Amino acid sequence: MTAVTAAGASSAATAPTRTDVVRRQRRKKIALIVALVLGAGFPALPIVWMVSSSFKTNGEIFEYPPRLITENFSFDAYTAILTDPEKLRFFFNSYFIAGSVTLLTLLVAVHAAYAFSRFEFPGKRIINVVVISVQAVPPITLLIPYFGLVVALGLYNTYPGLILTYMVFTLPYAIIMMTGYFNTLPKELDEAVKVDGGRPFTALWKVLIPVSVPGMVSVGVYTFMIAWNEYLFALTLTRTNDMRTVPIGIQLLMGQHAYEWNQMMAMSVLGCIPVLILFLFFQRYFIGGMSAGAVKA
Amino acid sequence: MTATLTPEVKEEHRPEEPPSSRVRLRRLWDRLTPYGFLSPTLVLLIILMVTPIVMVIGYSLMDRVITAPESNFVGFENYMQVLTDPAFANAVGNTIYFAGISVVAHFVLGIAFALMLNSPILGHKTKAIFRTVYILPWLFTIAIVAVLWRMLLSPNGIVNYLVETLGFSAGSVEWLSDPSLALPAVTFINIWSGYPFFMVSLLAGLQGISRDLYEAATIDRAGPIKQFLHVTIPQLKPIIISMALLDFIWTTQQFALIWMTTGGGPIDRTEMVSTYTYKLAFSTYDFSVASAAAVVVLVLSMVLAFFYVRHQKSRD
Numbered sequence: 001m002t003a004v005t006a007a008g009a010s011s012a013a014t015a016p017t018r019t020d021v022v023r024r025q026r027r028k029k030i031a032l033i034v035a036l037v038l039g040a041g042f043p044a045l046p047i048v049w050m051v052s053s054s055f056k057t058n059g060e061i062f063e064y065p066p067r068l069i070t071e072n073f074s075f076d077a078y079t080a081i082l083t084d085p086e087k088l089r090f091f092f093n094s095y096f097i098a099g100s101v102t103l104l105t106l107l108v109a110v111h112a113a114y115a116f117s118r119f120e121f122p123g124k125r126i127i128n129v130v131v132i133s134v135q136a137v138p139p140i141t142l143l144i145p146y147f148g149l150v151v152a153l154g155l156y157n158t159y160p161g162l163i164l165t166y167m168v169f170t171l172p173y174a175i176i177m178m179t180g181y182f183n184t185l186p187k188e189l190d191e192a193v194k195v196d197g198g199r200p201f202t203a204l205w206k207v208l209i210p211v212s213v214p215g216m217v218s219v220g221v222y223t224f225m226i227a228w229n230e231y232l233f234a235l236t237l238t239r240t241n242d243m244r245t246v247p248i249g250i251q252l253l254m255g256q257h258a259y260e261w262n263q264m265m266a267m268s269v270l271g272c273i274p275v276l277i278l279f280l281f282f283q284r285y286f287i288g289g290m291s292a293g294a295v296k297a
Numbered sequence: 298m299t300a301t302l303t304p305e306v307k308e309e310h311r312p313e314e315p316p317s318s319r320v321r322l323r324r325l326w327d328r329l330t331p332y333g334f335l336s337p338t339l340v341l342l343i344i345l346m347v348t349p350i351v352m353v354i355g356y357s358l359m360d361r362v363i364t365a366p367e368s369n370f371v372g373f374e375n376y377m378q379v380l381t382d383p384a385f386a387n388a389v390g391n392t393i394y395f396a397g398i399s400v401v402a403h404f405v406l407g408i409a410f411a412l413m414l415n416s417p418i419l420g421h422k423t424k425a426i427f428r429t430v431y432i433l434p435w436l437f438t439i440a441i442v443a444v445l446w447r448m449l450l451s452p453n454g455i456v457n458y459l460v461e462t463l464g465f466s467a468g469s470v471e472w473l474s475d476p477s478l479a480l481p482a483v484t485f486i487n488i489w490s491g492y493p494f495f496m497v498s499l500l501a502g503l504q505g506i507s508r509d510l511y512e513a514a515t516i517d518r519a520g521p522i523k524q525f526l527h528v529t530i531p532q533l534k535p536i537i538i539s540m541a542l543l544d545f546i547w548t549t550q551q552f553a554l555i556w557m558t559t560g561g562g563p564i565d566r567t568e569m570v571s572t573y574t575y576k577l578a579f580s581t582y583d584f585s586v587a588s589a590a591a592v593v594v595l596v597l598s599m600v601l602a603f604f605y606v607r608h609q610k611s612r613d
Contacts, residue, residue: 046446143575248440
């Protein structure tokens with residue numbers, strides 16, 4: 001920041017020559033990269049320490065003075081997690097639930113968004129306001145009656161119980177983002193299908209959805225993360241360990257053993273890698289889709 | 298808008314023909330179409346959102362719900378108990394501190410990092426690498442964040458080592474169990490884990506600002522700071538406001554982070570409205586009073602949501 005302002009001030013003072021401009025440009029770039037590297041310590045250092053700890057023995061985690069890599073460097077903590085069927089089940093549950101929530105949320109949200117984007121109908125405003133405002137309903141408010149409700153519906157300690165619950169929290173945002181995305185697409189696109197005698201349903205699936213893939217990917221990644229992160233309902237609506245998800249599994253690890261820190265860190269790293277790959281793979285779509293929905297043309 | 302136009306266009310082709318029953322059926326069908334598209338959403342929201350809200354409001358007006366077979370209508374008695382409880386006032390205060398500081402810090406870090414990452418002088422590869430590093434904390438589930446920071450902030454942990462080595466304090470600091478440090482410590486953890494969401498949205502917003510505006514500002518001899526204040530901020534304002542409101546609403550609802558780091562303690566220094574309500578329900582099994590607390594939390598959230606909705610509507 002300071003380098004940028006200094007460069008701006010000197011430009012006002014004297015008429016710059018060509019080499020001056022090049023040099024100043026390079027100096028600016030170096031200053032910016034230094035600032036970015038320093039700033040990166042804030043997000044990265046804790047994570048570096050997490051990875052480092054996952055390769056240590058449990059006794060070395062809090063050794064003094066701390067070392068990044070110790071002579072006992074090993075994959076033991078990873079082996080312990082990956083050979084334990086109970087812990088593998090946590091991962092499977094998390095992916096299965098988050099994946100299902102993502103697909104179903106997208107499926108339901110594109111239809112709702114299509115209605116909001118392309119139709120005028122009585123009650124549209126009210127329904128729209130309800131969808132926006134339910135985003136603010138605190139999970140804790142729903143929790144008390146929820147338990148009884150889910151038991152009554154026969155969904156306690158089941159996958160559908162958690163999947164449908166998470167959809168309540170992911171749908172509103174997905175609908176709002178997809179409505180914003182559809183609004184940026186010209187109406188002539190789907191009108192053409194309808195004039196040719198096609199039904200609105202055809203217009204949605206044949207025309208709008210194929211061109212909305214970037215928006216759907218960004219909403220999808222976001223939805224996946226919400227479902228993947230959820231803790232409160234996963235804790236309350238499941239009873240047996242074979243239905244628990246990764247967040248609850250990590251907490252169980254804290255209770256069961258006398259703090260196997262290296263295993264907890266290994267499980268954390270393992271839990272992050274697939275999300276990281278997902279993000280790296282889709283990040284171009286992701287930032288682009290965010291801007292389409294959030295900025296709104 | 299255009300959807301309503303289409304049937305009229307069709308009618309113009311055959312104006313004399315009286316509407317046959319088939320045409321009328323078709324029109325009724327057309328009018329029902331948007332509701333059809335909305336029906337899965339509506340069914341889900343009515344069963345799993347509206348129903349529990351109605352139930353919790355019902356519970357909050359009765360005594361001994363869930364635990365006893367019979368319960369009586371007691372009016373606002375449970376509400377009186379919650380609203381006069383000093384522990385609840387304390388939880389509200391902590392929640393406002395926690396969420397308020399988090400949102401401000403998320404914004405400051407988010408905009409600073411987004412501006413750096415959006416600079417045109419950086420190459421695409423460099424940008425992509427740094428962007429990924431800066432987004433990292435967001436990719437960790439809150440349970441992992443909690444466990445990680447418990448390790449880092451442990452009395453024998455790396456943070457204490459660094460603080461000691463740099464000469465700021467002697468001896469180990471109990472970040473999460475010292476009554477005067479616990480709330481700032483959990484707030485810091487939340488800042489660390491939450492700023493990328495703000496940053497990504499602002500980055501998307503920055504990419505949407507037309508370059509012409511900056512060129513015009515440069516011609517007007519506006520420096521980088523003036524450009525930031527008079528071009529960047531006004532252009533990002535709608536995103537900033539909706540992100541800040543959403544972030545505030547969500548942060549006030551944070552449960553997992555608190556529950557897995559301090560559990561609301563030491564004493565009740567990090568008690569939030571969410572942990573307060575959870576404990577009333579699932580530790581003391583006082584579901585009636587807990588329901589009243591849950592409804593109070595809902596009302597407070599809805600007040601915030603009102604501003605959020607009004608802001609979203611004004612953008613349309």
